[in-house]
Amino acid sequence: MERDSAGGRWPLLARLAQFIEPADADLAALRVLCGAPQQASPGTQLAAEGAARQAAILVHEGWAMRHRSLPDGRRQIIDFVLPGDFCDPSVFVSRRSDSTVTSITPVRYSAVSQVSLLDAVLHSPRLGVYLWWLEAQESALLRAHLFAVGRMRAIERVAYLVWELWGRLSLLQHEPPVAFEIPVSQEMLADTTGLSVVHVCRTLGQLQRERVIERRGHVYRVLDPERLRKLAQVNEDHHWPEPMPARIRRALEQV
Amino acid sequence: MERDSAGGRWPLLARLAQFIEPADADLAALRVLCGAPQQASPGTQLAAEGAARQAAILVHEGWAMRHRSLPDGRRQIIDFVLPGDFCDPSVFVSRRSDSTVTSITPVRYSAVSQVSLLDAVLHSPRLGVYLWWLEAQESALLRAHLFAVGRMRAIERVAYLVWELWGRLSLLQHEPPVAFEIPVSQEMLADTTGLSVVHVCRTLGQLQRERVIERRGHVYRVLDPERLRKLAQVNEDHHWPEPMPARIRRALEQV
DNA sequence: CGGACTGTTGATCAAGGTCAACCTCTGTGG
DNA sequence: CCACAGAGGTTGACCTTGATCAACAGTCCG
Numbered sequence: 036m037e038r039d040s041a042g043g044r045w046p047l048l049a050r051l052a053q054f055i056e057p058a059d060a061d062l063a064a065l066r067v068l069c070g071a072p073q074q075a076s077p078g079t080q081l082a083a084e085g086a087a088r089q090a091a092i093l094v095h096e097g098w099a100m101r102h103r104s105l106p107d108g109r110r111q112i113i114d115f116v117l118p119g120d121f122c123d124p125s126v127f128v129s130r131r132s133d134s135t136v137t138s139i140t141p142v143r144y145s146a147v148s149q150v151s152l153l154d155a156v157l158h159s160p161r162l163g164v165y166l167w168w169l170e171a172q173e174s175a176l177l178r179a180h181l182f183a184v185g186r187m188r189a190i191e192r193v194a195y196l197v198w199e200l201w202g203r204l205s206l207l208q209h210e211p212p213v214a215f216e217i218p219v220s221q222e223m224l225a226d227t228t229g230l231s232v233v234h235v236c237r238t239l240g241q242l243q244r245e246r247v248i249e250r251r252g253h254v255y256r257v258l259d260p261e262r263l264r265k266l267a268q269v270n271e272d273h274h275w276p277e278p279m280p281a282r283i284r285r286a287l288e289q290v
Numbered sequence: 291m292e293r294d295s296a297g298g299r300w301p302l303l304a305r306l307a308q309f310i311e312p313a314d315a316d317l318a319a320l321r322v323l324c325g326a327p328q329q330a331s332p333g334t335q336l337a338a339e340g341a342a343r344q345a346a347i348l349v350h351e352g353w354a355m356r357h358r359s360l361p362d363g364r365r366q367i368i369d370f371v372l373p374g375d376f377c378d379p380s381v382f383v384s385r386r387s388d389s390t391v392t393s394i395t396p397v398r399y400s401a402v403s404q405v406s407l408l409d410a411v412l413h414s415p416r417l418g419v420y421l422w423w424l425e426a427q428e429s430a431l432l433r434a435h436l437f438a439v440g441r442m443r444a445i446e447r448v449a450y451l452v453w454e455l456w457g458r459l460s461l462l463q464h465e466p467p468v469a470f471e472i473p474v475s476q477e478m479l480a481d482t483t484g485l486s487v488v489h490v491c492r493t494l495g496q497l498q499r500e501r502v503i504e505r506r507g508h509v510y511r512v513l514d515p516e517r518l519r520k521l522a523q524v525n526e527d528h529h530w531p532e533p534m535p536a537r538i539r540r541a542l543e544q545v
Numbered sequence: 546c547g548g549a550c551t552g553t554t555g556a557t558c559a560a561g562g563t564c565a566a567c568c569t570c571t572g573t574g575g
Numbered sequence: 576c577c578a579c580a581g582a583g584g585t586t587g588a589c590c591t592t593g594a595t596c597a598a599c600a601g602t603c604c605g
Contacts (some may be wrong), residue, residue, distance in 0.1 A: 085525065103437045104291035105523055111440040113433050130535065133430050153541050157415045164411070167422065171380035174429045175388050178368050181432065182358045184440045185366040185484035189561070211508055220583065229440035231562050236585060270340065280385065286408050444593065475551065486594050491553060548603105553600075562591070569584075575577090 046119030046207050047093060053206060054168055055279050055287070061162050062132060064155055069093055069145035073140045081122070082136040090146035092122040097142035098218055102226065103134045112227040114176060115139075115219070117203055121169050140218050163289055184229040187268060190227040193238045194266035201257060214256045242266075301374030302348060303461050308461060309423055310534050310542070316417050323410055324348055324400035330393045336377070337391040345401035347377040353395035353473055357481065358389045367482040369431060370394075370474070372458055376424050395473050437524055439484040442523060447483040448493045449521035452503060456512060469511045497521075 047065070051057055057065075072095055075081060081092050084103060100117040113134055116122050122136055156163035176199065183195045196219075205211040219227075225235045242248050247263050249256040257263055264271070279287075302320070306312055312320075327350055330336060336347050339358060354371040368389055371377050377391055411418035431454065438450045452472075461468040474482075480490045497503050502518050504511040512518055519526070534542075 101433075103433070105441070109441045111437045113436055123426075125422055134433060150537055150541060153419070153538060156419070157541060157544075157554080160412045160415045160418060163415060163418050163422070164408070167380055167418070167425075170422075170425065170429070171378075174425070174432060177429060177432045177436065178356075178358070178389060181436045181439060182366045182369055184436060186360070186364045186481075221585095222583080226441075232583090233585085234561055237561095240585080282405055283408060286405060286412060289412075476553095477551080487552085488595080489593055490571090492593090495553085548605090549603090551600100551602085553598105555598090556596085558593105558595070559593085560592095562589105564587105564589085566587085567585080570582085571580100572582105573578100573580085575579100 039164055045119070046095065046117075048119075049207050050119040050157060050169065051165055053278070055165070055284065057165065058161065061159060061165070064162055064288065068147050068151060068155055070145050070146060071260075072145050075142045075144065077140055079138045079142070080135060081138060081144070082132050082134075084133065084135040085131055087130055088123075088132050088149065090148050091125075091152055092116075092136065093145045093188055094118055094120050094149060095143045095145065097144075098139040099136055099142055100139055100223065101134045101136045102218075108133060110226045111229070113171070115200065115203075115227075118207060120173070121166060125170065132164070139223070161242055164287060174271055180227075183268075189228070189230055189234055189238045190241060191266050191268055192230065193224070193242065194247070194267065196224065196228055196266040197255060198269055199210070201255070211257075216253050216254050218253050301350065301372075302376070303374075304462050305374040305424065306420055308533070310420070310539065312420065313416065316414060316420070319410055319414055319417055323402050323406060325402075327398050327400050330397045330399065331395055331470065332395055332397075334393045334397070335390060336393060336397070336399070337387050337389075339388065339390040340386055342385055343378075343387050343404065345403050346380075346407055347371075347391065348400045348402060349373055349375050349377060350398045350400065352399075353394040353476065354391055354397055355394055355474075356389045356391045365481045366484070367478060369428070369435065370458075370482075371499070373462060375428070376421060380425065382498060394478070417541065435482075438523075444483070444485055444489055444493045446521050446523055447485065448490060448497065449480065449502070449518055450523065451483055451520055452497075452510060452512070453522040453524055456510075466512075468511050471509050473508050 048057070048062075075097075081099060082088065084169075094116050096118050099122070101113040101114060101116060101122070103112055104110040116136065156166065178194070179199070183192045187195065200217055201211065201215065204215050220248075221235050221239070222232050224230075225232045228235065230238070239248075239250065241249060246263075247257075247259050247266065249258055303312070303317075336354060337343065338340065348484065349371050351373050354369060354377070356368040356377070357365055358368060359365040378387075391430065411421065415435075434450070434454070438447045455472055456470065459470050460467075476490050476494070477487050479494075480487045483490065485493070494503075494505065498505060500517075502512075502514045502521065504513055
């Protein structure tokens, strides 16, 4: 596995590997783009709603969340940013960010300026395709999340969230972890699912009583993956990360 | 305004114009990509959840919706596809579609095969950036929609929806329309906002009684834009379509 | 003229929200 | 080493928003 100067893993490569083995030139370009990683302690705002955007953020390690708030305190967590996630590469689209990104745990990340990112993409279209692919995955998650929040009952929403995070964590390793940490308070779970803290608590309790999951603190364990999947209303057949179709691969290689 | 072979307008250009005046070469490439437009009558599935993806769809005229359903009948409308929308250009990401796209009105569209699209992007990175920009706008809408469904009360959600559609329609013309058609049944509004049909009906009634909007059938009129904006919890300052920063423009021109 | 579909209104119900008390950690300072 | 504070988690009692059920009206269309 690739390691950067600080000796940490590059989960981005694990992500991309689901799709393609990037060419060396592209890897080099990526590495140049990222530069030296930075460190943020929990609760740091990596991007702020309404503020000018400065850079895209590639997370190497740790959890963050993207959220939007209302003056009266209501908050919606849009998604969680995990290692290997490129947090809005399309910075150049609008000057102001529509949401805030806050670290949850200590986060090690690289900030990539909009200009250098765009430059890189313009000169290496393949790199652009990789980023495109990452972003497309993210919007697929967003659509699923919207579906859950809009049309699923409390227990299904919570089940879906656990399922999603379990799946995303699995992608970073070679197989699904037996026990995994979700370093997220129940208040955050509530703001993710559109429920109240109290109800999230009860719902988690129910999932445990029914032996679908087990949990101690923030460490979760899926006891009955099949029931969890059904509760989460996830279709048996569509596991999201698919290898790239051969036709596409050929097209990419020809550039 | 540009017209295609069938004499119709190209709303995609109106969309892009918010961002950039595309170079002639890019326009030509786009036109080649699209080929002859096709026609779909209302209720046609342009893409089906779980089915193999064939092509990206560029809508020239008419409304469609992207939605996901559950066997028990629950349905969430993810977003509306309006003229000028490129409906998943990132087809190549996964073989199977995660949602269904159905036309609401008669729709005139071009289907662009994944291979030729990818090819075009690989050979004209600028084109890729345009598509990227379009897609980034779409995910911004998605995030806002998620926020509304997750954390806003019924009246705010409906207000937000009207606001969003009003805004998107405004982009296709030169200024906000006084009266505009939203060719969408109340059932669809319900499935968009995550409410029940009955409650959407009551909520629309309330918006009318309070003289925020007026409505006859599917024709809407915003009486009090300021109140609508506040109800929709939209920030005064962030109108989404912004012209491209000069730095970015320069980068694009250098390729 | 009858049926299907959409919209409207009223009556009732339930999922989940709110409020409040309490508990369990963990960290901190006396 | 203990007292205390503060955050997060848990549980119970009660309430509200919006869902559900049902009846009916308008409209379009064969």
